[in-house]
Amino acid sequence: MNKITQLFNIKYPIIQGGMIWNSGYKLAAAVSNAGGLGLIGAGSMYPEVLREHIQKCKKATDKPFGVNIPMLYPNIEEILNIVVDEEVKIVFTSAGNPKTWTSFLKSKGITVVHVVSSSIFALKAQEAGVDAIVAEGFEAGGHNGRDETTTLTLIPMVKEKIQIPVIAAGGIATGRGMLAVMILGADGVQIGSRFAASTESSSHLNFKQKIVGVKEGDTQLTLKELAPVRLIKNKFYEDIQELYKKCPSKEDLVELLGRARAKKGMFEGDLEEGELEIGQIAGLIHEILPAEKIIHEIIADFKAAYQEKSKFEF
Template sequence: MNRISTLFGIQYPIIQAGMIWASGWRLASAVSNAGGLGLIGAGSMYPEVLKHHIQRCKAATNKPFGVNVPLLYPDIEQLMNIIVEEKVPIVFTSAGNPKTWTPVLKAAGIKVVHVVSSSAFAQKSEAAGVDAVVAEGFEAGGHNGREETTSMVLIPAVCEKVQIPVIAAGGIASGKAMAAAFALGASGVQVGSRFVATPEASSHINFKQAVINAKEGDTMLSLKKLTPVRLIKNPFYEAIKIAEDKGADPATLQTLLGRARAKTGMFEGNLDEGELEIGQVSALIHDIKPAAEVVADIWTEFQTVRRQLYLEIF
């Protein structure tokens, strides 16, 4: 079996990203039931809300699932306590130092994966004891690396530097992209934007429509003085860009950002005033379809491309 499939006990090495305001228990359980690995996105959840989603996910699937946790979250200790108490089998961490929580989670029998944007961070994650890393390229949606390294460069660079399995992310929404990631050395893929455009995603239908209507160039990396994030261009993005072009400092940008901008846009559907986080690959997503179909389509196309490449080469 494939290294990632074996590590997580899943049928296909396809992981659904733990995206804020999109990845609740419905999406996570649907992906897991379809043979992939579903992740609950804890970044938009208070501790008790996360507990509810974990319990509902357990009731909805008997397959492995996980939780994605940004390590800079203010209630991180409460989140981790709930994850351990609820015996979540897999945790993906991001946006912080994996040394802090990896030993705690591993001691509880939890498999740990850390998201990285450079080979140097991948090596540090491996030294911290994680079981695998996600190499997330510049194309990805949501919060992103400052280095702006694309997936085509990042994936092989990380694979050269670590011995643990590498999961590719950033710009992957199809079996063709999955095949390319495997050709670069990855053992699995993490897919975000494609799963936003599903009925099971908890994001607002207005946001889902904005995703499938997006064209090339409609997303940009923004807020690099705070935490870099890829956004769909809208009036909120334009206000941020004007401020950045004028040399706004982090405090000014934070004031413009305000509170709950991501919730306003992605969960409540305000496409003018909200923060709309999505990847460049949104330009290749044209419909809303069930998560199980997304998994099946990616896997089927992946197998087809593998056969085609074999025939063309040999």
């Protein structure tokens, strides 16, 4: 039995990333109904909006689903209380110290997974008592690790250090990518960008169409002084690069970023002034599809690649 399918009681070891402005209840429910684990992305939701999405997700699926919570969230205590009140059984945490809330969540019978970008943080998460970790390489979209460690190198290094299950993330959108990281030691995968370009994603159609047009080299990790983020190169990105030529202070960067840039880009569809977060693997995403079809394609591709293993014999 696969450790991840056992841990979450799901059919396939595929977790949908809890992406801000993309991961509403419709996407989470669709992924869970198709045999994966859907996640509601709390990072872009006010507390009561999150409660509404959890309640709607319960009605839309009888399968397991979870909530992704960035721990730097200003209303973190209120968010966690809502998750407990609504009897959510799975929580993925990110962007913070897992020791802060893991024991609280575990005491409520919740399965806890923490997202890390290095083996050092993976060890800290294991020590904090999480049930599994997501090891995310810097190919991933959105906020990212500062070390620029790729998934190819991160997974075996994390696997060497920890005993709990490892979920690979960053640069995975196909069954072949899934097989590759599992051969490297991952027990399952978390996929973001491919599901951002799904029918059920809550992001704007403009953003989804932009994703399928992305080519190799069209994204870049930037704003490391604030929080490293991988963006599609657009006018806002170019404005950042122009500002860098003037040796800006951290305050200058904060002023340019302003507020609600991610909402403007991904949710409202402003492709010029908005922050468009997506992973490098977007260069392999060529059409917007229903989540169920995405999962079926990934599994079919995984099985086909696995059947070709004889080509490795020499």
